[in-house]
Amino acid sequence: MIKQIFLIFILTISTFTSVANASNEHTVLIVLTSHDQLGTTGRKTGFWLPELTHPYYRLKKANINVDIASIKGGLAPIDAKALAEPDDYHQVFLNDAELMTKVINTIPLNQIDANEYDAVIFSGGSGPMWDFPDNRDVARVASDILNKNGVLAAVCHGVAAITNVKLANGDYLVKGKRVTGFSNQEESDLGTTDIVPFLLQNRLIERGGIYSSAAAWQTNVIEDGQLITGQNPASATLLAERVIAKLKANN
Secondary structure: OHHHHHHHHHHHOOOOOOOOOOOOOOEEEEEEOOOOEOOOOOOEOOEOOHHHHHHHHHHHHOOOEEEEEEOOOEOOOEOHHHHOOOOOHHHHHHOOHHHHHHHHOEEEHHHOOHHHOOEEEEOOOOOHHHHOOOOHHHHHHHHHHHHOOOEEEEEHHHHHHHOOOEOOOOOEOOOOOEEOOOOHHHHHHHOOOOOOOOOHHHHHHHOOOEEOOOOOOOOOEEEEOOEEEEOOHHHHHHHHHHHHHHHHHHO
16 A cells, blocks of 8 residues: 555656755754564554654744655655554645655665754654664764754654664763653553564663653653653654754754
C-alpha cells in the first residue's frame, strides 16, 4: 500500500521543484529511520508518520525551514499502521508535494553538516530502535548540535538516538539529564517488549538519565537545557513547540 502511494505520487511530482524560503531565520533537521523490519517477526515497521507530520507542520507554521534526513537516505519507510489510525494530517501529507518529495528523497545522514542547522529532531516509530543507537552519524550530528548550542530533540522511540552518545569526558550524554521516551508500559501495550532490542526506558536509566513518564499515551515533554525529549506520539506537537520556543530564546 505504501509503495503504491509513493509510486503514484512520484509520477505526479516528477517536475516538482522545492524552493526554500531564504528569509526563514532558522533551519531544523528531522531525522527518520531507514529500518523497516520489526525484529525477526517478518512484520514491517519504519517511522511513525505523525511524529514527522506534527512537528513538520508546526515548524513550517513558525516560518522555519525543515530538511528531512534518514540513516541511509532515499525513501524512508513509513510504518503502515500509522495510516490505519485517524489523524488530521494524513491527508494533508498525501496531498503535500513538498513534504512527500522530502520523504521520498531524504538526505543521507552521513552527508549532513550539523553546522547548517539550529536544531535536530530525531523522529520515532519502532524502526529507530535498530538503526539509531549505534550509528556514528547520529552520534556526530547530536554532539555537533549541542556543541554549537543548538537544540537537540527526540520523540518517542527516536530518543534511542541519544542512548549511546558520549560527551568528550566519556560520560553518556543523558547522564544526570532529565529525559523521557517511550515507556515500558507503552511498549507492553504494543506487545513488542520481547521484540525490540532493548527497552528505551530501561536504557535511559542505565545510562544515568533521570527518566520520568506520564500515564501511557499521554503528552509528556521534558526539557533540560538544550535537550528536549518527548515520550510518545501524543508528545510530537508539544515537542516542536518547545523547540521553536528554545530557538527564539537563543536569538
